[in-house]
Amino acid sequence: MSVRRALIVGGGIGGLSAAIALRRIGVEVDLVEKNATWSVYGVGIIQPGNALRALDRLGVAEQCVAQGYPILGVRSWTADGGTLLRDNTFPSAVPGLPPNNGITRRRLHDILVSAANDSGANIRTGVTVSTLEQEPDAVHIGFSDGRHRSYDLVVGADGLYSRLRERVFGDQHKAKFTGQVAWRVNLPRIPELDRLWMYRGSRGTAGFVPLAPDLMYMLTIEKVPDGAPLRLPQDGLAAEYRNRLAEYGGPVAEHRELVRDDAEVVYRPVDNILLPAPWHRGRVLLIGDAAHGTSPHCGQGGAQAIEDGVVLAEEIAKQAPVEQVLASFMQRRFARCKTVVEGSERIGRWEQDHTLDIDPDAAAFEVTTAALAPL
Numbered sequence: 001m002s003v004r005r006a007l008i009v010g011g012g013i014g015g016l017s018a019a020i021a022l023r024r025i026g027v028e029v030d031l032v033e034k035n036a037t038w039s040v041y042g043v044g045i046i047q048p049g050n051a052l053r054a055l056d057r058l059g060v061a062e063q064c065v066a067q068g069y070p071i072l073g074v075r076s077w078t079a080d081g082g083t084l085l086r087d088n089t090f091p092s093a094v095p096g097l098p099p100n101n102g103i104t105r106r107r108l109h110d111i112l113v114s115a116a117n118d119s120g121a122n123i124r125t126g127v128t129v130s131t132l133e134q135e136p137d138a139v140h141i142g143f144s145d146g147r148h149r150s151y152d153l154v155v156g157a158d159g160l161y162s163r164l165r166e167r168v169f170g171d172q173h174k175a176k177f178t179g180q181v182a183w184r185v186n187l188p189r190i191p192e193l194d195r196l197w198m199y200r201g202s203r204g205t206a207g208f209v210p211l212a213p214d215l216m217y218m219l220t221i222e223k224v225p226d227g228a229p230l231r232l233p234q235d236g237l238a239a240e241y242r243n244r245l246a247e248y249g250g251p252v253a254e255h256r257e258l259v260r261d262d263a264e265v266v267y268r269p270v271d272n273i274l275l276p277a278p279w280h281r282g283r284v285l286l287i288g289d290a291a292h293g294t295s296p297h298c299g300q301g302g303a304q305a306i307e308d309g310v311v312l313a314e315e316i317a318k319q320a321p322v323e324q325v326l327a328s329f330m331q332r333r334f335a336r337c338k339t340v341v342e343g344s345e346r347i348g349r350w351e352q353d354h355t356l357d358i359d360p361d362a363a364a365f366e367v368t369t370a371a372l373a374p375l
Protein backbone atom coordinates (compact mmCIF):
# COMPACT_ATOMS: atom_id res chain seq x y z
CA MET A 1 0.00 0.00 0.00
CA SER A 2 1.18 3.53 -0.72
CA VAL A 3 0.14 4.58 2.81
CA ARG A 4 1.88 2.43 5.39
CA ARG A 5 2.20 5.00 8.18
CA ALA A 6 -0.29 7.80 8.85
CA LEU A 7 -0.62 10.58 11.37
CA ILE A 8 -4.08 11.67 12.45
CA VAL A 9 -4.32 15.11 14.05
CA GLY A 10 -7.37 15.37 16.34
CA GLY A 11 -9.16 12.72 18.39
CA GLY A 12 -12.79 13.70 17.82
CA ILE A 13 -15.41 11.62 16.00
CA GLY A 14 -13.62 11.95 12.64
CA GLY A 15 -10.07 11.33 13.84
CA LEU A 16 -10.97 8.32 15.97
CA SER A 17 -13.08 6.79 13.18
CA ALA A 18 -10.23 7.27 10.69
CA ALA A 19 -7.79 5.68 13.17
CA ILE A 20 -9.99 2.60 13.56
CA ALA A 21 -10.61 2.34 9.81
CA LEU A 22 -6.92 2.65 8.88
CA ARG A 23 -5.83 0.16 11.52
CA ARG A 24 -8.36 -2.34 10.15
CA ILE A 25 -6.46 -2.40 6.84
CA GLY A 26 -3.05 -2.60 8.56
CA VAL A 27 -1.84 1.01 8.34
CA GLU A 28 0.41 2.07 11.24
CA VAL A 29 -1.43 4.96 12.92
CA ASP A 30 -0.24 7.70 15.27
CA LEU A 31 -3.00 9.98 16.59
CA VAL A 32 -2.35 13.21 18.50
CA GLU A 33 -5.05 15.06 20.42
CA LYS A 34 -4.22 18.46 21.82
CA ASN A 35 -6.73 18.34 24.68
CA ALA A 36 -4.85 16.66 27.56
CA THR A 37 -8.06 15.72 29.41
CA TRP A 38 -9.82 14.79 26.15
CA SER A 39 -13.13 16.07 27.49
CA VAL A 40 -16.33 16.10 25.40
CA TYR A 41 -19.64 17.91 25.86
CA GLY A 42 -22.07 16.39 28.31
CA VAL A 43 -24.96 16.38 25.82
CA GLY A 44 -25.90 13.99 23.04
CA ILE A 45 -25.82 13.34 19.35
CA ILE A 46 -28.15 11.90 16.73
CA GLN A 47 -26.67 9.06 14.69
CA PRO A 48 -28.61 8.88 11.43
CA GLY A 49 -28.80 5.66 9.40
CA ASN A 50 -25.70 6.45 7.37
CA ALA A 51 -23.71 7.01 10.60
CA LEU A 52 -24.80 3.56 11.82
CA ARG A 53 -23.88 2.08 8.43
CA ALA A 54 -20.37 3.57 8.64
CA LEU A 55 -19.97 2.62 12.31
CA ASP A 56 -21.01 -0.91 11.37
CA ARG A 57 -18.02 -1.06 8.99
CA LEU A 58 -15.84 -0.05 11.95
CA GLY A 59 -17.40 -2.81 14.08
CA VAL A 60 -18.94 -0.50 16.70
CA ALA A 61 -22.51 0.19 15.54
CA GLU A 62 -24.05 -2.46 17.81
CA GLN A 63 -22.28 -1.02 20.85
CA CYS A 64 -23.61 2.44 19.99
CA VAL A 65 -27.13 1.09 19.68
CA ALA A 66 -26.80 -0.89 22.93
CA GLN A 67 -25.65 2.24 24.76
CA GLY A 68 -28.05 4.63 23.05
CA TYR A 69 -31.75 4.80 22.26
CA PRO A 70 -33.49 4.03 18.93
CA ILE A 71 -34.97 6.97 17.03
CA LEU A 72 -37.75 5.70 14.77
CA GLY A 73 -38.67 8.91 12.95
CA VAL A 74 -39.56 12.55 13.37
CA ARG A 75 -42.71 14.38 14.36
CA SER A 76 -42.94 18.13 14.10
CA TRP A 77 -45.51 20.59 15.36
CA THR A 78 -46.14 24.30 15.42
CA ALA A 79 -44.38 26.12 18.30
CA ASP A 80 -47.43 25.91 20.55
CA GLY A 81 -47.52 22.13 20.08
CA GLY A 82 -51.11 22.40 18.78
CA THR A 83 -50.78 21.43 15.11
CA LEU A 84 -48.95 18.38 13.80
CA LEU A 85 -46.98 19.37 10.68
CA ARG A 86 -45.15 16.19 9.84
CA ASP A 87 -44.95 12.58 11.02
CA ASN A 88 -42.28 10.53 9.23
CA THR A 89 -40.76 7.16 9.96
CA PHE A 90 -37.11 6.74 8.98
CA PRO A 91 -35.91 3.73 6.96
CA SER A 92 -33.24 1.48 8.48
CA ALA A 93 -29.86 1.64 6.71
CA VAL A 94 -28.50 -1.51 8.35
CA PRO A 95 -30.70 -4.61 8.71
CA GLY A 96 -31.23 -5.40 12.38
CA LEU A 97 -30.32 -1.90 13.58
CA PRO A 98 -32.76 0.95 14.27
CA PRO A 99 -33.18 3.67 11.63
CA ASN A 100 -31.39 6.29 13.79
CA ASN A 101 -29.80 6.20 17.23
CA GLY A 102 -29.45 8.81 19.95
CA ILE A 103 -26.40 8.54 22.22
CA THR A 104 -24.56 10.76 24.69
CA ARG A 105 -21.34 12.28 23.32
CA ARG A 106 -19.45 10.78 26.26
CA ARG A 107 -20.62 7.24 25.52
CA LEU A 108 -19.82 7.61 21.84
CA HIS A 109 -16.38 9.00 22.72
CA ASP A 110 -15.67 6.08 25.08
CA ILE A 111 -16.74 3.52 22.44
CA LEU A 112 -14.52 5.10 19.77
CA VAL A 113 -11.52 5.56 22.10
CA SER A 114 -11.74 1.99 23.28
CA ALA A 115 -11.99 0.67 19.68
CA ALA A 116 -9.07 2.89 18.59
CA ASN A 117 -6.93 1.66 21.50
CA ASP A 118 -7.86 -1.97 20.80
CA SER A 119 -6.99 -1.47 17.13
CA GLY A 120 -3.38 -0.70 18.05
CA ALA A 121 -3.41 2.99 17.14
CA ASN A 122 -0.69 4.87 19.01
CA ILE A 123 -2.54 7.72 20.75
CA ARG A 124 -0.96 10.69 22.55
CA THR A 125 -3.06 13.33 24.28
CA GLY A 126 -1.94 16.83 25.20
CA VAL A 127 0.14 16.84 22.00
CA THR A 128 -0.15 18.72 18.72
CA VAL A 129 1.82 19.43 15.57
CA SER A 130 4.55 22.08 15.89
CA THR A 131 6.26 21.82 12.51
CA LEU A 132 5.23 20.32 9.19
CA GLU A 133 7.47 19.92 6.18
CA GLN A 134 6.38 18.22 2.98
CA GLU A 135 8.52 16.34 0.49
CA PRO A 136 7.17 14.44 -2.53
CA ASP A 137 7.40 11.11 -0.70
CA ALA A 138 6.80 12.02 2.95
CA VAL A 139 5.56 14.56 5.48
CA HIS A 140 8.02 15.35 8.29
CA ILE A 141 6.33 16.30 11.54
CA GLY A 142 7.71 17.88 14.69
CA PHE A 143 5.42 17.47 17.72
CA SER A 144 4.83 19.74 20.71
CA ASP A 145 6.28 17.02 22.97
CA GLY A 146 9.61 17.32 21.16
CA ARG A 147 9.31 14.16 19.06
CA HIS A 148 9.80 14.00 15.26
CA ARG A 149 8.48 11.45 12.79
CA SER A 150 7.80 11.08 9.06
CA TYR A 151 4.55 9.86 7.51
CA ASP A 152 3.18 8.75 4.15
CA LEU A 153 -0.04 10.66 4.90
CA VAL A 154 -1.19 13.24 7.47
CA VAL A 155 -4.93 13.41 8.15
CA GLY A 156 -6.18 16.65 9.69
CA ALA A 157 -9.26 15.94 11.82
CA ASP A 158 -8.87 18.90 14.13
CA GLY A 159 -12.38 20.30 13.80
CA LEU A 160 -14.16 23.41 12.60
CA TYR A 161 -11.38 25.79 13.69
CA SER A 162 -8.62 23.57 12.30
CA ARG A 163 -5.05 24.82 12.83
CA LEU A 164 -3.85 22.34 10.25
CA ARG A 165 -6.18 23.90 7.66
CA GLU A 166 -4.67 27.29 8.38
CA ARG A 167 -1.14 25.88 8.27
CA VAL A 168 -1.58 24.06 4.96
CA PHE A 169 -4.31 26.02 3.13
CA GLY A 170 -3.62 29.52 4.47
CA ASP A 171 -6.02 31.63 6.53
CA GLN A 172 -8.55 32.57 3.82
CA HIS A 173 -10.76 29.56 4.63
CA LYS A 174 -12.43 30.10 7.98
CA ALA A 175 -15.58 28.76 9.59
CA LYS A 176 -18.33 31.39 9.35
CA PHE A 177 -21.24 32.24 11.63
CA THR A 178 -24.57 31.01 10.27
CA GLY A 179 -26.68 33.52 12.20
CA GLN A 180 -28.00 30.87 14.61
CA VAL A 181 -27.04 29.60 18.05
CA ALA A 182 -27.64 26.17 19.60
CA TRP A 183 -28.88 25.41 23.12
CA ARG A 184 -28.76 21.91 24.56
CA VAL A 185 -29.50 20.36 27.94
CA ASN A 186 -29.96 16.77 29.13
CA LEU A 187 -33.22 15.92 30.89
CA PRO A 188 -35.06 12.74 31.99
CA ARG A 189 -36.60 11.11 28.89
CA ILE A 190 -40.30 11.65 28.24
CA PRO A 191 -41.57 8.02 28.44
CA GLU A 192 -43.28 8.11 24.99
CA LEU A 193 -40.30 9.75 23.22
CA ASP A 194 -39.20 7.19 20.62
CA ARG A 195 -38.51 9.64 17.75
CA LEU A 196 -37.46 13.26 17.33
CA TRP A 197 -40.10 15.71 18.46
CA MET A 198 -39.59 19.13 16.89
CA TYR A 199 -41.48 22.41 17.31
CA ARG A 200 -41.20 25.18 14.74
CA GLY A 201 -40.82 28.60 16.32
CA SER A 202 -40.60 32.08 14.82
CA ARG A 203 -36.78 32.24 15.10
CA GLY A 204 -35.83 28.56 15.00
CA THR A 205 -36.72 25.09 16.20
CA ALA A 206 -36.92 23.46 19.64
CA GLY A 207 -37.19 19.74 20.25
CA PHE A 208 -36.32 16.54 22.05
CA VAL A 209 -33.93 13.69 21.20
CA PRO A 210 -33.92 10.38 23.14
CA LEU A 211 -30.43 9.30 24.31
CA ALA A 212 -31.00 6.41 26.71
CA PRO A 213 -33.96 4.77 28.48
CA ASP A 214 -33.71 7.41 31.21
CA LEU A 215 -32.27 10.33 29.24
CA MET A 216 -33.06 12.75 26.42
CA TYR A 217 -31.81 16.15 25.44
CA MET A 218 -33.77 19.24 24.69
CA LEU A 219 -32.26 21.32 21.91
CA THR A 220 -33.03 24.67 20.36
CA ILE A 221 -31.50 26.18 17.26
CA GLU A 222 -32.45 29.81 16.90
CA LYS A 223 -31.59 33.17 15.47
CA VAL A 224 -30.20 35.45 18.17
CA PRO A 225 -32.99 37.85 19.23
CA ASP A 226 -32.48 41.44 18.09
CA GLY A 227 -30.15 43.28 20.45
CA ALA A 228 -29.07 40.14 22.37
CA PRO A 229 -25.32 39.45 22.60
CA LEU A 230 -23.90 36.46 20.74
CA ARG A 231 -21.49 35.39 23.49
CA LEU A 232 -23.07 34.57 26.84
CA PRO A 233 -21.37 33.81 30.18
CA GLN A 234 -22.07 30.36 31.70
CA ASP A 235 -23.57 32.07 34.76
CA GLY A 236 -27.22 32.77 33.97
CA LEU A 237 -27.49 30.39 30.97
CA ALA A 238 -30.37 28.39 32.49
CA ALA A 239 -32.54 31.48 33.01
CA GLU A 240 -31.63 32.82 29.57
CA TYR A 241 -32.50 29.48 27.95
CA ARG A 242 -35.88 29.48 29.72
CA ASN A 243 -36.51 33.01 28.34
CA ARG A 244 -35.65 31.94 24.81
CA LEU A 245 -38.23 29.14 25.05
CA ALA A 246 -41.05 31.49 26.00
CA GLU A 247 -42.92 31.17 22.68
CA TYR A 248 -43.12 27.36 22.85
CA GLY A 249 -46.06 25.43 24.31
CA GLY A 250 -46.76 21.72 24.91
CA PRO A 251 -43.92 19.56 26.27
CA VAL A 252 -41.32 22.29 25.64
CA ALA A 253 -43.14 24.65 28.01
CA GLU A 254 -43.29 21.89 30.64
CA HIS A 255 -39.65 20.95 30.31
CA ARG A 256 -38.26 24.47 30.22
CA GLU A 257 -39.13 24.65 33.91
CA LEU A 258 -36.63 21.83 34.57
CA VAL A 259 -33.74 23.90 33.17
CA ARG A 260 -32.26 25.29 36.39
CA ASP A 261 -28.55 24.44 36.42
CA ASP A 262 -26.32 26.85 34.48
CA ALA A 263 -23.52 24.27 34.34
CA GLU A 264 -25.74 21.76 32.52
CA VAL A 265 -26.68 24.08 29.66
CA VAL A 266 -24.49 23.88 26.53
CA TYR A 267 -24.74 27.03 24.42
CA ARG A 268 -22.79 27.85 21.31
CA PRO A 269 -23.00 29.92 18.15
CA VAL A 270 -23.39 27.72 15.05
CA ASP A 271 -20.60 28.11 12.49
CA ASN A 272 -20.06 26.15 9.29
CA ILE A 273 -17.53 25.72 6.49
CA LEU A 274 -17.27 24.01 3.14
CA LEU A 275 -13.65 23.98 2.07
CA PRO A 276 -13.44 24.06 -1.75
CA ALA A 277 -12.15 20.84 -3.31
CA PRO A 278 -9.64 19.34 -3.06
CA TRP A 279 -9.23 18.97 0.71
CA HIS A 280 -5.58 17.95 0.33
CA ARG A 281 -2.27 19.64 -0.34
CA GLY A 282 0.52 17.24 -1.11
CA ARG A 283 0.17 14.44 1.43
CA VAL A 284 -1.96 16.32 3.96
CA LEU A 285 -5.73 15.63 3.83
CA LEU A 286 -8.44 17.34 5.88
CA ILE A 287 -11.52 15.39 6.96
CA GLY A 288 -14.58 15.95 9.17
CA ASP A 289 -15.48 19.42 10.37
CA ALA A 290 -12.06 20.73 9.31
CA ALA A 291 -13.16 20.29 5.68
CA HIS A 292 -16.98 20.32 5.82
CA GLY A 293 -18.42 21.49 9.14
CA THR A 294 -22.19 21.66 8.90
CA SER A 295 -24.93 23.30 10.96
CA PRO A 296 -26.77 20.60 12.92
CA HIS A 297 -30.17 20.79 11.17
CA CYS A 298 -29.94 17.29 9.68
CA GLY A 299 -27.76 15.71 12.40
CA GLN A 300 -25.13 14.88 9.77
CA GLY A 301 -21.81 16.44 10.95
CA GLY A 302 -20.54 13.48 12.93
CA ALA A 303 -22.00 11.03 10.40
CA GLN A 304 -20.04 12.59 7.55
CA ALA A 305 -16.85 12.64 9.65
CA ILE A 306 -17.19 8.88 10.29
CA GLU A 307 -17.83 8.22 6.58
CA ASP A 308 -14.63 10.10 5.69
CA GLY A 309 -12.52 7.64 7.68
CA VAL A 310 -14.27 4.62 6.20
CA VAL A 311 -13.90 5.86 2.62
CA LEU A 312 -10.25 6.85 3.11
CA ALA A 313 -9.38 3.35 4.32
CA GLU A 314 -11.28 1.76 1.42
CA GLU A 315 -9.33 3.85 -1.09
CA ILE A 316 -5.96 3.16 0.55
CA ALA A 317 -6.73 -0.57 0.53
CA LYS A 318 -7.03 -0.45 -3.28
CA GLN A 319 -3.20 -0.17 -3.41
CA ALA A 320 -3.15 2.91 -5.67
CA PRO A 321 -0.50 5.68 -5.41
CA VAL A 322 -1.23 8.39 -2.82
CA GLU A 323 -2.31 10.98 -5.44
CA GLN A 324 -4.86 8.49 -6.79
CA VAL A 325 -6.09 7.63 -3.27
CA LEU A 326 -6.70 11.32 -2.54
CA ALA A 327 -8.36 11.98 -5.91
CA SER A 328 -10.70 9.01 -5.45
CA PHE A 329 -11.46 10.10 -1.89
CA MET A 330 -12.53 13.55 -3.15
CA GLN A 331 -14.54 11.97 -5.93
CA ARG A 332 -16.55 10.01 -3.37
CA ARG A 333 -16.83 12.66 -0.65
CA PHE A 334 -17.11 16.19 -2.01
CA ALA A 335 -20.58 16.26 -3.60
CA ARG A 336 -22.18 14.41 -0.69
CA CYS A 337 -20.67 16.71 1.96
CA LYS A 338 -21.53 19.78 -0.12
CA THR A 339 -25.18 18.70 -0.25
CA VAL A 340 -25.17 18.21 3.54
CA VAL A 341 -23.52 21.56 4.38
CA GLU A 342 -25.53 23.60 1.88
CA GLY A 343 -28.87 21.85 2.52
CA SER A 344 -28.50 22.26 6.28
CA GLU A 345 -27.55 25.91 5.82
CA ARG A 346 -30.69 26.47 3.70
CA ILE A 347 -32.88 25.12 6.49
CA GLY A 348 -31.15 27.47 8.93
CA ARG A 349 -31.69 30.45 6.63
CA TRP A 350 -35.41 29.64 6.39
CA GLU A 351 -35.66 29.27 10.16
CA GLN A 352 -34.29 32.80 10.46
CA ASP A 353 -36.61 34.24 7.83
CA HIS A 354 -39.78 32.36 6.91
CA THR A 355 -40.43 34.69 3.97
CA LEU A 356 -37.47 33.24 2.02
CA ASP A 357 -38.29 31.04 -0.94
CA ILE A 358 -36.95 27.89 0.72
CA ASP A 359 -38.82 24.67 1.48
CA PRO A 360 -37.13 23.32 4.65
CA ASP A 361 -38.73 19.89 4.32
CA ALA A 362 -37.50 19.58 0.72
CA ALA A 363 -33.99 20.62 1.84
CA ALA A 364 -34.03 18.03 4.65
CA PHE A 365 -35.24 15.37 2.21
CA GLU A 366 -32.43 16.23 -0.23
CA VAL A 367 -29.79 15.96 2.51
CA THR A 368 -31.17 12.69 3.88
CA THR A 369 -31.44 11.16 0.42
CA ALA A 370 -27.83 12.09 -0.38
CA ALA A 371 -26.64 10.80 2.99
CA LEU A 372 -28.41 7.46 2.61
CA ALA A 373 -27.17 6.89 -0.96
CA PRO A 374 -24.60 4.07 -1.20
CA LEU A 375 -21.28 5.18 0.25
Ligand SMILES: Cc1cc2nc3c(=O)[nH]c(=O)nc-3n(C[C@H](O)[C@H](O)[C@H](O)COP(=O)(O)OP(=O)(O)OC[C@H]3O[C@@H](n4cnc5c(N)ncnc54)[C@H](O)[C@@H]3O)c2cc1C
Nearest residue numbers: 010012013014034046128158159182288289296301302303
Ligand atom coordinates in the same frame (compact mmCIF):
# COMPACT_ATOMS: atom_id res chain seq x y z
C1 LIG B 1 -25.19 22.10 18.27
C2 LIG B 1 -24.60 20.94 17.49
C3 LIG B 1 -25.31 19.76 17.39
C4 LIG B 1 -24.79 18.70 16.65
N1 LIG B 1 -25.53 17.56 16.54
C5 LIG B 1 -25.07 16.56 15.77
C6 LIG B 1 -25.82 15.36 15.63
O1 LIG B 1 -26.89 15.23 16.23
N2 LIG B 1 -25.33 14.38 14.83
C7 LIG B 1 -24.14 14.49 14.18
O2 LIG B 1 -23.73 13.55 13.47
N3 LIG B 1 -23.39 15.62 14.30
C8 LIG B 1 -23.83 16.64 15.08
N4 LIG B 1 -23.08 17.77 15.24
C9 LIG B 1 -21.81 17.87 14.51
C10 LIG B 1 -20.69 17.05 15.12
O3 LIG B 1 -20.53 17.34 16.50
C11 LIG B 1 -19.40 17.33 14.37
O4 LIG B 1 -19.63 17.29 12.99
C12 LIG B 1 -18.34 16.31 14.71
O5 LIG B 1 -18.03 16.40 16.08
C13 LIG B 1 -17.11 16.54 13.85
O6 LIG B 1 -16.09 15.67 14.24
P1 LIG B 1 -14.58 16.05 13.97
O7 LIG B 1 -13.80 14.89 14.50
O8 LIG B 1 -14.38 16.46 12.58
O9 LIG B 1 -14.32 17.36 14.84
P2 LIG B 1 -14.37 17.54 16.42
O10 LIG B 1 -15.42 16.70 17.02
O11 LIG B 1 -14.41 19.02 16.65
O12 LIG B 1 -12.98 17.00 16.93
C14 LIG B 1 -11.77 17.68 16.71
C15 LIG B 1 -10.75 17.16 17.70
O13 LIG B 1 -9.48 17.70 17.37
C16 LIG B 1 -8.87 18.21 18.53
N5 LIG B 1 -7.98 19.27 18.10
C17 LIG B 1 -8.32 20.54 17.75
N6 LIG B 1 -7.23 21.21 17.35
C18 LIG B 1 -6.18 20.36 17.46
C19 LIG B 1 -4.79 20.48 17.19
N7 LIG B 1 -4.27 21.63 16.73
N8 LIG B 1 -3.98 19.40 17.41
C20 LIG B 1 -4.50 18.23 17.87
N9 LIG B 1 -5.82 18.07 18.15
C21 LIG B 1 -6.66 19.11 17.94
C22 LIG B 1 -10.02 18.68 19.40
O14 LIG B 1 -9.66 18.78 20.76
C23 LIG B 1 -11.05 17.58 19.13
O15 LIG B 1 -10.87 16.48 19.99
C24 LIG B 1 -23.55 18.83 15.99
C25 LIG B 1 -22.83 20.02 16.10
C26 LIG B 1 -23.35 21.07 16.84
C27 LIG B 1 -22.57 22.34 16.94
